[in-house]
Amino acid sequence: MKRSSFLGVALLSMTTISAQNILNGKVTDTKGQSVPFALVKIYSSNSKTDVIVEKVTDENGVFSTSVLNNGNYNLFTSASGYANSSKDFILNNTSQNISIAIEKEKISGIKEVVLVVNKKKTFERKIDRFVFNTENSIASKGVDGLDVLAATPMVKADDEGNIEIIGKSAVSIMINDRPVNLSGKDLVSYLKTIRSENIERIEVITTPPAKYESQGNSGIINIVLKQNSSMGFSGNISTSYLRRSRNGYSNNGSLNYQSKKINTSLRVSQFDNEKTTNENLSIYAGNILKTENTRLDKSKGYNINYSIDYKINDKTSVGAIYNFSDTDTDSDSQNFSRYYHGNALDSMVVSNTYNQSRVKNNQLNIYFERKLDSLGKKLYLGGNLFDSQNDNPFSLASQSDVNSINYQINSKYRYKIYSGQFDLYLPFKSFVGEIGGKYTHFNTDTGLDFFINNADGPVYDNNRSNFFDYKEDNWASYVTLSKSFTEKLEGKAGLRYEYTVLSGIARNSSQVDNNYGKWFPSLYLTYKPNKKNILTLSYSKRITRPGARALNPTTIYLDPYAYVTGNPYLKPSFSNNFELGYIFNNKLSVTAYYQTSKDNFGQIVDLEGANRAVKYLNNYNENSLGINATYSNTFFKIWDFYTSVNYAYVESKGLIDQVQGLSSNSLYYSVNNTFHLNSKKTVSFLLNFWNFLPHTKGNFEFENVQNLSSGLRLSLFEKKLQVNMTIQDILKGMKFRGNAYYTNYQTYSDNYYDARTFNISITYQFGNNKVKGNNKQIKLEEVDRAN
The missing domain is CATH 2.40.170.20 (TonB-dependent receptor, beta-barrel domain)
Structure with a gap:
């Protein structure tokens, strides 16, 4: 997703042990914070289709691997929420540091918000769902969850509890991937307790994956609430x-x-x-x-x-x-x-x-x-x-x-x-x-x-x-x-x-x-x-x-x-x-x-x-x-x-x-x-x-x-x-x-x-x-x- 920060430095120090080059590294962002679970792939620079080594950083953004031979290589790095990045480097018997700056992912969305710097795009399409990022919508400010649904593209909602996806016969409502246990008037009452300021996005899933219940001949509306990161x-x-x-x-x-x-x-x-x-x-x-x-x-x-x-x-x-x-x-x-x-x-x-x-x-x-x-x-x-x-x-x-x-x-x-x-x-x-x-x-x-x-x-x-x-x-x-x-x-x-x-x-x-x-x-x-x-x-x-x-x-x-x-x-x-x-x-x-x-x-x-x-x-x-x-x-x-x-x-x-x-x-x-x-x-x-x-x-x-x-x-x-x-x-x-x-x-x-x-x-x-x-x-x- 589009954000202001970049994935900054991957510090790679190398030593030679038993004829192998041990490659240690740490992935951080520009503020020096660790980036956990980032994927690191090493290719030969002559062939970028065969992976020589593939590692995932731990919770502290650290990884360690061995590469048999010195030579020219390509380092590919990716992490959830970040754009993919690759960089060529030369591996030898002396320690060296390699810096990689990776920009946070720019989502292939449907609607570009160009008015406010560092705001998410309003609409985007993922592999199995349509996403409405509500932050930039007038209909999601100072209202409740039902009003946000009524303003979501491809969704119709009213106070009678009639909520549907256009072209579908029925719908299931979820919050943070957890189905809501209500329908009709009770569902309306509950949605009205959710404030729009706490909603991060609405996901419209027209062909639900096998993880979700098979019940319902339409699809799923998943309301994703903002995470709590402050004390x-x-x-x-x-x-x-x-x-x-x-x-x-x-x-x-x-x-x-x-x-x-x-x-x-x-x-x-x-x-x-x-x-x-x-x-x-x-x-x-x-x-x-x-x-x-x-x-x-x-x-x-x-x-x-x-x-x-x-x-x-x-x-x-x-x-x-x-x-x-x-x-x-x-x-x-x-x-x-x-x-x-x-x-x-x-x-x-x-x-x-x-x-x-x-x-x-x-x-x-x-x-x-x-x-x-x-x-x-x-x-x-x-x-x-x-x-x-x-x-x-x-x-x-x-x-x-x-x-x-x-x-x-x-x-x-x-x-x-x-x-x-x-x-x-x-x-x-x-x-x-x-x-x-x-x-x-x-x-x-x-x-x-x-x-x-x-x-x-x-x-x-x-x-x-x-x-x-x-x-x-x-x-x-x-x-x-x-x-x-x-x-x-x-x-x-x-x-x-x-x-x-x-x-x-x-x-x-x-x-x-x-x-x-x-x-x-x-x-x-x-x-x-x-x-x-x-x-x-x-x-x-x-x-x-x-x-x-x-x-x-x-x-x-x-x-x-x-x-x-x-x-x-x-x-x-x-x-x-x-x-x-x-x-x-x-x-x-x-x-x-x-x-x-x-x-x-x-x-x-x-x-x-x-x-x-x-x-x-x-x-x-x-x-x-x-x-x-x-x-x-x-x-x-x-x-x-x-x-x-x-x-x-x-x-x-x-x-x-x-x-x-x-x-x-x-x-x-x-x-x-x-x-x-x-x-x-x-x-x-x-x-x-x-x-x-x-x-x-x-x-x-x-x-x-x-x-x-x-x-x-x-x-x-x-x-x-x-x-x-x-x-x-x-x-x-x-x-x-x-x-x-x-x-x-x-x-x-x-x-x-x-x-x-x-x-x-x-x-x-x-x-x-x-x-x-x-x-x-x-x-x-x-x-x-x-x-």
């Missing part, structure tokens, strides 16, 4: 005001401490938000049903995260992370259902519902890390525990021309996950290996009690009450190998195996038992013919397992004539992902991709007389072929410009009689602009726009979606105080609209989730700003399936 205390406090159609507030605080032995952090967040939601659904099946639902959503809660890392010695550390969250979500809604014969209104049902959900999550991780030798080999051992409880009372009262209905449902969900794992990082002279294994036990216990309210009070309905108990055990192991074949060509390959055993049973005798084992390979190649051109090739296989609610056969009523039920016989879906990438002159990046997926599952609407049954089924296969292009530049020293375009051809085939296959062309593009309004760059203006033209997914045909956003950032008091103001969805174009096609009928949806938002946030940093705190996170990605 003392630091912290920040922030407050935000959010205005949709209603007001919202959030407050966050963190306190970090670093000493020679201890690195610890405490983060606390609190939020209280309200918004309105409008959902409209029309069903055309000979006769017509139109529903209009207006809902007021209220959510409030808090989150506490504490982590501590203790350094036993220079090679060994242990630690623990604990996270607790408590979230209340209340929804009041009014539903109008109108039934038509032809164009004539036949009847109408008016329903009022109240839905309350309180979720408490506890998660604990303990770990042990040890460096095994001077080459950098490392061992990681970890144990994880996750426990989530959700109490979800629901009541409904409706009236129609014929009758009235009044009932209440008490639902309880309990998720428990236990896991243990080990990871070995094994760098050798000619390649780097990684091996690991993991065991996970997943258990969900859900119950639903159904009561009918009458004049004498609530009456228990045994027929519509239910429970579901589900258990799943997963064993996994992996191996990866990476190697630089030449200065121009490097590769990485991996293989993962997972074996799953599952069982589930419900009160209504629905039962499922299954087991399966699968291999998941991955492959990456990078070729750099010169400084201006980079070619990449990648492949990975993935699995998407259904979540607990999708498997739960318990019936959940939405209104008197609509209900949702899970399917315990759902099969996992599998996908194969291929990518071919090209980067030119650090500004233009083009990626072509092809993806196949089989047995995709999701919700479909089935008509059962006057009732609407929403069911989970494996309902389509899909092939997609596309190309993504990005371009970035800086103009007039004040205007940072970034644009992205994604075109795809998608073809789906229905697997059941109800679902029709569709094919379509789709186009997504975004334009991002940041204008620095003064020379010190303490005042910046943001103007962004993205547009997703009509496209299909499965049997659903989406209409046009767009978002115009703008913002202003102020940095005051030597950048200790940050003030951010942003406006999202200025044109009110983020509407979910489109048709779903079935064999005997079709549906049309027109939904809006109160996306037009004004947000102002104020963040104050105190203490030693270089102290970033302990940023290790829990590795337990199975929690994503618990919601």
